[in-house]
Amino acid sequence: xxxxxxxxxxxxxxxxxxxxxxxxxxxxxxxxxxxxxxxxxxxxxxxxxxxxxxxxxxxxxxxxxxxxxxxxxxxxxxxxxxxxxxxxxxxxxxxxxxxxxxxxxxxxxxxxxxxxxxxxxxxxxxxxxxxxxxxxxxxxxxxxxxxxxxxxxxxxxxxxxxxxxxxxxxxxxxxxxxxxxxxxxxxxxxxxxxxxxxxxxxxxxxxxxxx
Amino acid sequence: xxxxxxxxxxxxxxxxxxxxxxxxxxxxxxxxxxxxxxxxxxxxxxxxxxxxxxxxxxxxxxxxxxxxxxxxxxxxxxxxxxxxxxxxxxxxxxxxxxxxxxxxxxxxxxxxxxxxxxxxxxxxxxxxxxxxxxxxxxxxxxxxxxxxxxxxxxxxxxxxxxxxxxxxxxxxxxxxxxxxxxxxxxxxxxxxxxxxxxxxxxxxxxxxxxxxxxxxxxxxxxxxxxxxxxxxxxxxxxxxxxxxxxxxxxxxxxxxxxxxxxxxxxxxxxxxxxxxxxxxxxxxxxxxxxxxxxxxxxxxxxxxxxxxxxxxxxxxxxxxxxxxxxxxxxxxxxxxxxxxxxxxxxxxxxxxxxxxxxxxxxxxxxxxxxxxxxxxxxxxxxxxxxxxxxxxxxxxxxxxxxxxxxxxxxxxxxxxxxxxxxxxxxxxxxxxxxxxxxxxxxxxxxxxxxxxxxxxxxxxxxxxxxxxxxxxxxxxxxxxxxxxxxxxxxxxxxxxxxx
Numbered sequence: 001x002x003x004x005x006x007x008x009x010x011x012x013x014x015x016x017x018x019x020x021x022x023x024x025x026x027x028x029x030x031x032x033x034x035x036x037x038x039x040x041x042x043x044x045x046x047x048x049x050x051x052x053x054x055x056x057x058x059x060x061x062x063x064x065x066x067x068x069x070x071x072x073x074x075x076x077x078x079x080x081x082x083x084x085x086x087x088x089x090x091x092x093x094x095x096x097x098x099x100x101x102x103x104x105x106x107x108x109x110x111x112x113x114x115x116x117x118x119x120x121x122x123x124x125x126x127x128x129x130x131x132x133x134x135x136x137x138x139x140x141x142x143x144x145x146x147x148x149x150x151x152x153x154x155x156x157x158x159x160x161x162x163x164x165x166x167x168x169x170x171x172x173x174x175x176x177x178x179x180x181x182x183x184x185x186x187x188x189x190x191x192x193x194x195x196x197x198x199x200x201x202x203x204x205x206x207x208x209x210x211x
Numbered sequence: 212x213x214x215x216x217x218x219x220x221x222x223x224x225x226x227x228x229x230x231x232x233x234x235x236x237x238x239x240x241x242x243x244x245x246x247x248x249x250x251x252x253x254x255x256x257x258x259x260x261x262x263x264x265x266x267x268x269x270x271x272x273x274x275x276x277x278x279x280x281x282x283x284x285x286x287x288x289x290x291x292x293x294x295x296x297x298x299x300x301x302x303x304x305x306x307x308x309x310x311x312x313x314x315x316x317x318x319x320x321x322x323x324x325x326x327x328x329x330x331x332x333x334x335x336x337x338x339x340x341x342x343x344x345x346x347x348x349x350x351x352x353x354x355x356x357x358x359x360x361x362x363x364x365x366x367x368x369x370x371x372x373x374x375x376x377x378x379x380x381x382x383x384x385x386x387x388x389x390x391x392x393x394x395x396x397x398x399x400x401x402x403x404x405x406x407x408x409x410x411x412x413x414x415x416x417x418x419x420x421x422x423x424x425x426x427x428x429x430x431x432x433x434x435x436x437x438x439x440x441x442x443x444x445x446x447x448x449x450x451x452x453x454x455x456x457x458x459x460x461x462x463x464x465x466x467x468x469x470x471x472x473x474x475x476x477x478x479x480x481x482x483x484x485x486x487x488x489x490x491x492x493x494x495x496x497x498x499x500x501x502x503x504x505x506x507x508x509x510x511x512x513x514x515x516x517x518x519x520x521x522x523x524x525x526x527x528x529x530x531x532x533x534x535x536x537x538x539x540x541x542x543x544x545x546x547x548x549x550x551x552x553x554x555x556x557x558x559x560x561x562x563x564x565x566x567x568x569x570x571x572x573x574x575x576x577x578x579x580x581x582x583x584x585x586x587x588x589x590x591x592x593x594x595x596x597x598x599x600x601x602x603x604x605x606x607x608x609x610x611x612x613x614x615x616x617x618x619x620x621x622x623x624x625x626x627x628x629x630x631x632x633x634x635x636x637x638x639x640x641x642x643x644x645x646x647x648x649x650x651x652x653x654x655x656x657x658x659x660x661x662x663x664x665x666x667x668x669x670x671x672x673x674x675x676x677x678x679x680x681x682x683x684x685x686x687x688x689x690x691x692x693x694x695x696x697x698x699x700x701x702x703x704x705x706x707x708x709x710x
Contacts (some may be wrong), residue, residue: 111405114383130372137365143357150364157372164378167388172327176371179334183364186338190345190357197350206354209433211492211501 003043007121010036010159011101014132017152018093021082026148027071030155034063037158041165044119051170059158062177067151067184071144074188078195080142088139100131122163130156143191143201147184154180212254213267216277216318220247224311233303237292243311244288247318248281258676263393267322271679272463272529276456277321278676279533283448284314286540286658287441293650294441297551305342312339313449320453324391326374329457333370333421336453337363343442344434355430355437362430366420370457373413377461380406392460399467407465411474414461415481421454422511423504424481425488432492435504436556440547443500447507447543448536455514455532459684462518466686475519479609482516485509486616493623497558500550502627503542506582509620510535516613517597518684524600526681527593534589535582537662541655542578545571548652549631552645558627560641562634570647572632574655579628581662583621589665 010033017029038060046052088096104127113120133156136149161168161176191201198205223243230236254269255278261268269277291310295303313336320332337360345356381390384401395402420427435443465474489509496502510531517528546556548571553561565572581588584595594617601610669677 111409112383112403134365137361146361150361150368153365153368157368157375160372160379161375164375164382167382168378169325169327169388172325172331175327175331179331179338182338183334183360186341187360187364190341190353190360193345193353194357197353203357205350206357209351209354209358209436211432211496 003040003119004121006036006040006043007119007125007159010040010155011125011128014101014129014152015094015097017148018097018132018135019090021084021090023075023080023082023142023144023148024072026083026145027068027075030071030148030151031064031068033152033155034068035060037155038064040159040162044162044165046165049166052165054170055165055173058174058177062181063151063155063158066181070184070188071147074144074191077192078144078201080144080201083140083142083145086140086145088135093135093139096135097128097132100135101128104128104131117163119162122159126156126160128156129153129159132156141202141204143187143194143203146203147187147191150187151180151184212250212257213265213269213322216247216250216254216322217267217315219243219250220311220315220318224308224315227307227311228304233295233299234292236303236307237295240288240291240307240310241285243314244281244285247314248285251278251281255672255676259679261324261393263397264389264391265324266328266389266391267319268324269322270324270683271676272459272683273321273323273456275529275676275680276452276532277318279536280314280317280321280449280452282533282661283444283536283540284310286537286654287444287544289654289657290441290544290651293648294439294547297645297651298439301346301348306346309339309343310445313343313445317449317453321456324393325389326377326392326395326460329460330367330371330374333418333453333457334364334367336450337367337421340442340446340450343445344438346439346442347437352437355433358430359434362427363421366417366427368417369413369420370417373410373415373417373461376406376410376413377402377464379403380410392463395464396467399464399469402464402468404468404470407468407470408473411461411465411470412477414458415477418454418458418461419481419515422451422458422515423508424511424515425485425508428485428488428508428511431508432501432504435507435543436498436500440500440543440545440550443503443547444540444543447503447539451507451511452532452536455511458515459518463683463686466684471521471686475521478515478519479606480519482512482514482519483609483612483616485512486516486613486620490616490619490623493620493627496623496627498556499558499561499627499631500543500546500556502624503539503546506542506620506624507539509616510539510582513594513597513613516609517593517600520597520601520604520606520609521685522600522604524597524604525685526677527596527600529677529680529684531590531593531597534593534662534665537658537665538578538581538588538590541574541659541662542582544651544655544658545575545578548645548647549575552643554641554643558630559637560639561631561637562640563632563636565632566636568645568647570652571655574652574659576628576632577659579624581659583624584617587663587666588659589662592666 108123133153383403
């Protein structure tokens with residue numbers, strides 16, 4: 001499979017994500033996106049490096065299984081099937097996402113790519129995914145959906161990292177993946193505390209502190 | 212040695228996790244803090260002999276920042292046992308583990324010679340300090356923790372993208388991994404300019420969020436306001452110093468690449484904006500802990516402003532890091548004591564602290580005077596020299612604006628502070644059993660004494676370390692000092708006292 005197809009599918013999954021209201025479906029899409037991201041290095045023909053194979057396995061395990069597992073467990077505990085009235089509606093979110101993707105294409109055009117790079121879609125896809133994650137973070141009320149947004153934001157950064165995948169030290173990669181996992185884990189704990197304190201995970205309750 | 216500095220606090224954290232007696236656990240903090248400082252002082256003898264390809268090691272800049280953090284940790288650690296006795300109802304296990312783990316990770320960050328490792332350490336400090344913000348376990352602290360975690364994580368994610376951009380800038384220019392700072396700076400002319408600039412902007416925004424530069428500081432008043440004073444001290448002087456160091460590393464690469472103008476304009480802009488923003492929110496601030504948070508936003512602004520001016524001002528910005536850390540610790544711990552005594556942290560309830568808790572009241576007042584630039588305290592030296600550096604270095608307008616903002620902030624803060632310290636006690640005040648003891652005030656007195664001492668005297672080895680750190684920030688050319696000329700008259704008079 002060509003890497004461009006996988007990258008395009010990733011961008012497409014961004015659109016599905018901002019248009020969905022069910023938290024469970026949002027987590028599913030995050031799983032799909034995590035697996036897509038994991039496969040891209042293989043499609044780029046980098047499967048011969050053992051350290052990249054290791055990273056592919058780790059990415060799919062963490063983004064495709066471990067983190068969604070944590071999120072699903074949190075979801076079961078908090079019983080909130082869907083995101084009710086987000087700060088920004090679904091239609092507007094979709095339009096913003098399209099706008100963000102367009103802007104990413106323009107922005108990526110301004111940054112030069114090293115000669116001989118085949119995956120010219122990586123930079124715009126990375127910026128667009130980053131933007132989608134950011135949009136989810138600021139436009140949704142539920143703590144869980146915000147965490148999914150953070151995950152998508154990290155996926156965008158991972159996409160950009162693929163440009164450097166061949167010579168990034170394994171130590172740094174492992175550290176980044178581990179930090180992401182622990183980050184989501186800690187957020188999961190906090191979500192649980194939010195639920196016990198307020199009996200819901202709506203972050204609207206978290207707006208008492210102000211000047 | 213480098214590994215020991217990191218591993219020792221982490222092992223102590225593990226031990227604190229395993230120990231069952233909360234008294235013993237609390238006692239471990241000052242022991243760990245003191246030993247870490249001793250280890251650091253031993254390691255400091257070799258800071259100048261760092262091999263280029265090392266993954267970990269102390270250079271002058273890292274050593275200076277780590278020393279600030281270690282001293283600050285020591286002060287907090289000596290305060291912690293008496294605080295934890297007062298909060299015997301709370302389980303101190305996670306609290307102690309988080310504190311010690313932070314010290315270990317800060318040591319990792321200070322010694323990291325690779326941008327990726329530095330990023331990992333920075334992110335990890337965010338995660339281990341999050342439970343500290345939630346120490347009070349109520350709704351408000353939960354809200355503060357969520358904001359701290361989410362905003363901090365997003366900021367740090369942008370810094371990761373910036374770090375990757377930096378790596379791509381090198382990749383573009385044909386420079387391959389491992390990209391240690393030394394290598395990046397030596398081959399800075401190879402880096403691709405558009406990617407490097409984008410990398411710096413992203414790192415400034417990302418690490419700036421962790422530092423709490425306006426307008427990315429929104430987590431700060433909540434996190435500092437809702438967490439115990441000791442945590443506020445650690446966040447305001449420890450975590451922010453870490454983020455500042457991570458930013459300075461990237462700035463060093465920018466300087467080496469000759470992109471210093473671009474970087475300096477951004478830093479001066481962010482610095483001024485932070486100071487102005489802080490001033491607006493300091494006016495009529497009723498909550499004295501939030502007031503300290505905005506003061507912290509202001510001082511982060513001063514730090515990046517000084518670096519942006521460059522030359523002498525950059526050296527004194529590094530000095531200000533130490534000055535601010537010491538005085539902020541005094542202020543946060545004193546505010547914590549006053550909060551404990553009144554069981555409130557807002558103005559109509561808390562007045563006349565000088566009568567109820569005389570020592571903490573005096574410390575709060577003196578800390579306020581010190582942080583706003585009263586001689587002979589250390590912040591006076593740094594603030595004066597940053598302003599002087601700006602005015603003599605050709606940034607006349609920026610220098611004047613800097614002084615005006617300092618004055619405005621002094622006036623804005625003084626209203627709140629004077630009411631808290633001297634105001635007539637309010638009739639609805641709550642009686643609590645807390646009163647100042649030696650254990651809850653002696654570390655503060657020591658910190659304030661140190662801040663006063665630094666204002667008049669800096670030991671020679673420390674001075675050399677600071678100077679070398681400034682050289683690594685300014686680059687070898689030090690553009691401003693050339694323009695000032697061989698005898699920078701007004702600046703020198705104060706500098707001399709440092710020798």
